[in-house]
Each structure stands twice: as C-alpha cells, then as structure tokens.
Amino acid sequence: MRTVETPVLIVGGGPVGLTASVLLARLGVPSLLVERRPGVTDHPRSRLINTRTVEVLRSCGLESAFEEISLPKAWRQQVIYTTSLAGKELGRVKTDAWAGDATLSPVLPLISSQDKMEPLLRECAEGLPGAELRFSTELIGLEQDERGVTATLLDHQAQRKEQLRTSYLIGADGAGSFVRRQLGLGWVGQTGIASLMNVYFLADLSPWIADRPAALYWVSSKGVTGVLAPLDGEERWVCQIGYNPEHESTGDFTPERCADWIRAAVGDASVPLNILSINPWTLSSVIAERLRRGRVFLVGDAAHQLPPTGGFGMNTGMQAMHNLAWKLAGVIQGWAAPRLLDTYELERVPVARYNSEKSLENFMLVARVNAAVMAQGAGETEVDDETRAAIRGARRYGNFIGMDLGFAYAQGAVVPDGSAPPKVADDVSRYIPTARPGHRAPHVPLVKDGREISSLDLFDFRFTLLTGANGSAWIEAGRKLAQARGLPLSAYRIGPYGELSDPAARFLDAYGLSSQGAVLVRPDGHVGWRSRLASTEPGPTLERALALLLGR
Numbered sequence: 001m002r003t004v005e006t007p008v009l010i011v012g013g014g015p016v017g018l019t020a021s022v023l024l025a026r027l028g029v030p031s032l033l034v035e036r037r038p039g040v041t042d043h044p045r046s047r048l049i050n051t052r053t054v055e056v057l058r059s060c061g062l063e064s065a066f067e068e069i070s071l072p073k074a075w076r077q078q079v080i081y082t083t084s085l086a087g088k089e090l091g092r093v094k095t096d097a098w099a100g101d102a103t104l105s106p107v108l109p110l111i112s113s114q115d116k117m118e119p120l121l122r123e124c125a126e127g128l129p130g131a132e133l134r135f136s137t138e139l140i141g142l143e144q145d146e147r148g149v150t151a152t153l154l155d156h157q158a159q160r161k162e163q164l165r166t167s168y169l170i171g172a173d174g175a176g177s178f179v180r181r182q183l184g185l186g187w188v189g190q191t192g193i194a195s196l197m198n199v200y201f202l203a204d205l206s207p208w209i210a211d212r213p214a215a216l217y218w219v220s221s222k223g224v225t226g227v228l229a230p231l232d233g234e235e236r237w238v239c240q241i242g243y244n245p246e247h248e249s250t251g252d253f254t255p256e257r258c259a260d261w262i263r264a265a266v267g268d269a270s271v272p273l274n275i276l277s278i279n280p281w282t283l284s285s286v287i288a289e290r291l292r293r294g295r296v297f298l299v300g301d302a303a304h305q306l307p308p309t310g311g312f313g314m315n316t317g318m319q320a321m322h323n324l325a326w327k328l329a330g331v332i333q334g335w336a337a338p339r340l341l342d343t344y345e346l347e348r349v350p351v352a353r354y355n356s357e358k359s360l361e362n363f364m365l366v367a368r369v370n371a372a373v374m375a376q377g378a379g380e381t382e383v384d385d386e387t388r389a390a391i392r393g394a395r396r397y398g399n400f401i402g403m404d405l406g407f408a409y410a411q412g413a414v415v416p417d418g419s420a421p422p423k424v425a426d427d428v429s430r431y432i433p434t435a436r437p438g439h440r441a442p443h444v445p446l447v448k449d450g451r452e453i454s455s456l457d458l459f460d461f462r463f464t465l466l467t468g469a470n471g472s473a474w475i476e477a478g479r480k481l482a483q484a485r486g487l488p489l490s491a492y493r494i495g496p497y498g499e500l501s502d503p504a505a506r507f508l509d510a511y512g513l514s515s516q517g518a519v520l521v522r523p524d525g526h527v528g529w530r531s532r533l534a535s536t537e538p539g540p541t542l543e544r545a546l547a548l549l550l551g552r
C-alpha cells in the first residue's frame, strides 16, 4: 500500500465537497477530493441556490455559468397550491426571496438542478491549480493523531487500497457520512419525519401551466398529495411523493406507479411521460453532535440534514464551507493560529440549527394547507376560509430574505463593537443590511477604475479593510501590518480621492462609518471588526483586532 500526502483531504464530491475543492484552490491551499461514485450525480435533488450562495459563486467566477442553467426568472416568483394542475387552484403565494432584490445584492438567487450544478463545480475545480479530484475512490478508514490524519482509500477501478496522510480532513460525504460515524458522532434533532420518493421525469405540462409559471406546484386532493417542481421551464421536472414506510417499501414505487401518481397530480390520465430516475429519501431535521473532532470537520449533509422545504440544505452546507475554507487556509499558510478553527463550529451551529427549524416550520405550514384541503372535501367545492388562511400562513415559504442574507455570527472570529443588531419585524422575511461585526458586509454599488462593481467584489478571498474618504491612516496601518505578518489583506479608501468612488454616496451609511472610520471584512465577506470613528493609534488598534480575529 503506497502512502501519499496532501494538506487537505475532502471526502465526497457532492455540491459541498466540490465547493470545498474550488474555495481551497482559490485560497491557494492544495487539496485532494475523493468521491466513491464514478462521476457527479445525474439525479436532481437540490434546486434553489439562494442569494448568498450565488454571491459565493460570483466570487469564484461562476455566476454566469450558473445563470445559464437556471430556471427563467418568470418561474421563480410564486408558489401555486392546487388540487391538480388541471383542477381547482387553491391559492398562490408570491415568492420575493426566489425572485431576488437587486438593491440588496449584485446577484439574484437561482433555481436549477443538482445534476446541472455539480458538473459546473467539478469543471471549475479541475481547472484550478492545487485542486485534485479522484472519482471511484472511497474513504474506507480514518485515524487521527496530533500531527495529522491517516486515511485509507479504496480505488474501485484499480481495486487497490492506498494510505494517505493529511493535515486536515473535510467530511462532505452526505447524510450517511462514514466520516461522522467514524468520529462516533450522532445526530441531534428529529430523523425520519417523512419518507418520500424523488422522481425525475420529462413531460410537456405547458397545457396546464403556460400562463402561470411557478417555482412549485403543491398538489393536494384526496387521491394525490405532493409537489411538482420544474427544473428548466421546459420538459424537465421532479416530483416528491410521500409514502408510509410501515405499509409500503421503496420497491413498490415502480416507474408505472410513479407515472400514475404524476398523471393524477396533473389531472390528465393520458399525459405522455418519461420517468428518468427514482430516488427515495427521508426528511429529517438534524445536526451532528459536533462539527469537528480534532483535525476532522463535517460539512454539508454530513453535518446537518434540513427539510428541503425552503431549499436551505445545500445552501447552508456551501456557506459553511465558505466559512471554514479561509480559516483552514490561515492555519495551513501560517497567518492564523490553530485556535481559529474552533470558530467554525461556534459560528455555524446556530445558523444550521436556525435554518433547520425554519425549514421544518415550512414543512408544517404545507401540511396545514393539505389538512385544510382534506377537511374541506379535497377542494371540490369553493376554497374555504381555512384553506385560504393556511395558504396565507405559508407566506414565509419563499419569502426568507432575512434567513438568506441576515444570518450573523454572534461569537467566533468577530470583534463586537457594542452596537445592537437592526430590529426587524420578522427575521425570516425581512432583512436590513448592516456592517455590524458578524454580519454579511452589505452590497453597495461602487466604481473602481471607471468600472461599476459591488462592494462584495472587493472581498476576493483576502481580508479587506475599507475606510471613508478621510481614513488614510487606517489604510497605511493595515498595509504595514499585512506586510509584517504575511497576511493577505487589501485596503481601499472609498470616496473623493480614494481608490474607489461611491457615486450614490451610500457607503458610509450602509457601513455605519464616519468618513474617518474603518471596517475589516473577513475573507468570507462577513464583517470582523469595525471602528465607526478615527483612532489616535490605528496601527495598534488594528493589530489587536486582527489578533482576536485570527485566534492569536
């Protein structure tokens, strides 16, 4: 058995593992990704790519490629509840969070399908120096000591075992995670809330929906309950069919039975269909007991399983990887202390827990709509008040910009500045941008070298120090410190005579600064530290802030 070495081993080539490979390469950290399947998935599960994830993809140069595989915007603006596509429409909910808001971000959220996303991430990773990907390769053993991790890999094609020594291992190996089980970590939360079949099929359903495109069609009647979801606005669809595992098994769901279900959901027994694949899955709302043990980290579904109602599972995983990647880079490259890695769990557990709870609430809201329809006699008569109220009550499902952009880190690699978070009427559906430490740095349109950019475009996998027009003392101090400590840091003065101009004069307000204040944004685009005013000692002040941020 030969032994090879790599700084980071990524286990799993799903969307989160592939994102890890891309982000680490962008940060200059070599890694090896192993995936037991021969290639990326051909079965679609995840569809929504929320605003924050598209911002991460933009920073990797992938925004346009993902836009090309997205469901057109007209389809992202509402959810429809109906007895069947041909039957009585029960109600509609407008979905602002799936449509996006150009005042809050330079990007729009997208809806696509996992089988289209993974090849783009794979292609991107394979084109980056330092990112090595091996398919048909499974992790079958794992041991760690103080200096590193020894992984045993099985190459399925060559039928050969290999030992690999790595400084850090990322378990992105999905819900059944071998890595999580090897660490002896269980789940906290509810598993097995519902059992569903995810059916991928081709059909022309335009006769029933051409004049009412929607992101989801929830179908509810005595004969059929579930959801039809368009993938491309043409012929590609998935549907989710619930079943009771006590009375039925996955084997009962033959292509013929799934086709019957789809025809009943459409309300036309003769609609031509082509079933491409059928995958069982279990709806759970759980988070692993720990997200880290020693040099091994869990990310994505290996770390948490969210109900897909809301579309947060993959997004939460990819954003957690964005949180972890720069910390690993800092420790491996020597500009941060190993203690910084403790902040991954500290920062991400509350976000995962919150997203999981809210996704479960969405699931319950839809169940309430179904119950109201059943109570009414399957929507055969007029839509009653209870059904209408249940549909209105499901408003947060599809209107979650607060969850998408408003999550913040209360403790971790953050230096609080004593300010309070903005008060929002509903933290799920409302978002007020703020540069309070811990929050995502807000989007402000700026001009750099005559080109319009977003403030978010400045956060290019480095620390970024931003000041107002009179903040040159901060800039000078930041540049000196970065040079002395080998820290990747860019510094910009924004406003008249600065490196960047602020044509709409929004920067100072949006970032809560005077023209002499400064803000330090982490490589993942979250604010780490802020000084609203000038300092008589900008160098030592920044040095103290960086020491706290980097775990020194």
Ligand SMILES: Cc1cc2nc3c(=O)[nH]c(=O)nc-3n(C[C@H](O)[C@H](O)[C@H](O)COP(=O)(O)OP(=O)(O)OC[C@H]3O[C@@H](n4cnc5c(N)ncnc54)[C@H](O)[C@@H]3O)c2cc1C
Pocket (backbone or CB within 6 Å): 011, 012, 013, 014, 015, 016, 017, 034, 035, 036, 037, 045, 046, 047, 048, 049, 114, 137, 138, 139, 140, 172, 173, 174, 175, 177, 178, 198, 240, 281, 299, 300, 301, 302, 308, 310, 311, 312, 313, 314, 315, 316, 317
């Ligand atoms: C019906 C449905 C709809 C969904 N919709 C959304 C949505 O709209 N938005 C959203 O954000 N999320 C959604 N999700 C959730 C989303 O699909 C998952 O959160 C996402 O796939 C998790 O990605 P991952 O990379 O962590 O894990 P996975 O996609 O499960 O990938 C894990 C990979 O690890 C590999 N692997 C496992 N063990 C090993 C091993 N020992 N060695 C090597 N490789 C291994 C597996 O083969 C697999 O390829 C949905 C889920 C379902 C079921």
